[in-house]
Amino acid sequence: MNEQTPPNRCRIVLISPAGESADGFSVKFTAAIAGGDVASIILPANGMDEASYQAFAERIVPIAQAAGIAALIVDDTRIAGRVKADGIHIEGGKASLAEAVESFQSRMAVGAGGVKTRDDALELGEERPDYVFFGRFGYDTKPEPHQRNLSLGSWWAEMVEIPGIVMAGSDITTVETVAATGADFVALSAAVFGEGVDPKAAVARANAILDASAPRFEPAE
Numbered sequence: 303m304n305e306q307t308p309p310n311r312c313r314i315v316l317i318s319p320a321g322e323s324a325d326g327f328s329v330k331f332t333a334a335i336a337g338g339d340v341a342s343i344i345l346p347a348n349g350m351d352e353a354s355y356q357a358f359a360e361r362i363v364p365i366a367q368a369a370g371i372a373a374l375i376v377d378d379t380r381i382a383g384r385v386k387a388d389g390i391h392i393e394g395g396k397a398s399l400a401e402a403v404e405s406f407q408s409r410m411a412v413g414a415g416g417v418k419t420r421d422d423a424l425e426l427g428e429e430r431p432d433y434v435f436f437g438r439f440g441y442d443t444k445p446e447p448h449q450r451n452l453s454l455g456s457w458w459a460e461m462v463e464i465p466g467i468v469m470a471g472s473d474i475t476t477v478e479t480v481a482a483t484g485a486d487f488v489a490l491s492a493a494v495f496g497e498g499v500d501p502k503a504a505v506a507r508a509n510a511i512l513d514a515s516a517p518r519f520e521p522a523e
Contacts, residue, residue, distance in 0.1 A: 337505030437469025459484030
């Protein structure tokens, strides 16, 4: 969170794309978060070896945290601990999620991904993660979000209290489509960090669209 009072509507989760160096992405990320409200950033390994992934995270996590944005490492609990990340995102299925929840949820957020079906989502939900992610890293290559992710996200928002994150498309305006599902968060990667995109302007536009069109959430009692 980079506002004292976060908006009571769908918020942005950024995802670092493949092929970025720590130096290059730090510039893009710093620009992006200057564009307005961002809740968190998820940092997949994107094919990096362990040392490279840790070095990348060591560069990005402090930038996020200085802005009040939660930084999450994907699947590697050791690196998450070393870089003092705010959370761990688990793609490895129910057993891996259960282990992470038991071992780490008392001191960091634990989220779940890898969902393909409603049954997948419900099985992961049984472990009470802090959120469930609908989408696949690096697959936001088309302007529109994947219809399956929208469908699952809408169903989840209606049925389950655990927050949902739904992957948007490569067109920044699709944040409105995601927000309409009732999702708590919209995930953006190519729409913010793609070739030729101004990250600051993209985040500013996304927030403006969400301010204008996203459903408002009732405050928790």
